[in-house]
Amino acid sequence: MDLTLLYRGPLASCDYDCPYCPFAKRRDSREQLRTDRACLARFADWAEARTTDRLSLLFTPWGEGLVRSWYRDTLTRLSHRPHIRRVAIQTNLSCRTDWLAGADLDTLALWCTYHPGQTPYDRFLAKCRELERLGARFSVGIVGLPDHLDAARRLRADLPERVYLWVNAAEGHTYDDAEAGVWTALDPLFPYSRRPHASAGLPCRTGESVISVDGEGTVRRCHFVRAELGNLYDGSYRQALRPRPCPLTTCDCHIGYVHLETLPLYDVFAGGVLERIPAPAPQRSRAGGHV
Secondary structure, eight states, rough: OOEEEEOOSOOOOOOOOOTTTTTTTOOOHHHHHHHHHHHHHHHHHHHHHHSSSSSEEOOSEEEOOOOOOHHHHHHHHHHHTOOOEEEEEEOSSSSGGGGGGGGTTTTEEEEEEEOTSOOOOHHHHHHHHHHHTTTTTTEEEEEEEEGGGHHHHHHHHSTTTTSSSSEEOOTOOOOOOOHHHHHHHHHHHEEEEEEEEEBOOEEESTTEEEEEETOOOEEETTEEEEEEEEEEETTTTTGGOOOOOOOOEOOHHHHTOOOOBBBBBHHHTTTTTTTTTTOOOHHHHHSOOOO
């Protein structure tokens, strides 16, 4: 089985306090951190032992994972397992980067977000250049707020052309055509993020080849549909995997709508769905349904 798993454990703490994020500046207690570490270790043990499947793993913590040693160690460890096709994580890139030297950088990838006002621009850019030096796979993005436009333009000018700069539509913000055009000039794929996608009744890979897993091992089709499909660790989820339409009216988050079969994004991001890296244009016509 080829299976993509979106893992989100109990970690909620973040070192940033972005005003547009409802989870900013949370603090986990020592006990909560111990619990998160144990949950991650259990998930990693499961993934490591699942050698009869081909796995692709995306870690999407509410907080910042890479400032915690157990996330860095887990990604490094899993990147060396031959049955794991990709291991990726969403990060604000506030962590150090030297740990990547021990990872298999053909497997590991980073989905990086720049948050103006939370870290100096030059510090973030230096981290990106260090990723380049190490040969890491990564994308860089920003939330498309008016106050972020100058920083986004600066990033696009300073990053190598081969590094994809994505722009997320800001929650609750409406873009007229002129404003959308400005962001599309920076990220040609911004139109996919500009408005929520109608999804009710449409086919989606989630619940069939893509699943969401929490710290207890509860399996759902995605982060946004609360119905449970079973548990990862007792194997009960497997009998529930099948094609199924989306039960929600709309889908407005990239980690959700990228899996809609009515959108061409598995072709657009062929080989880089989890880390949000588009395929070179000549490869897109040959792309299939693989992550």
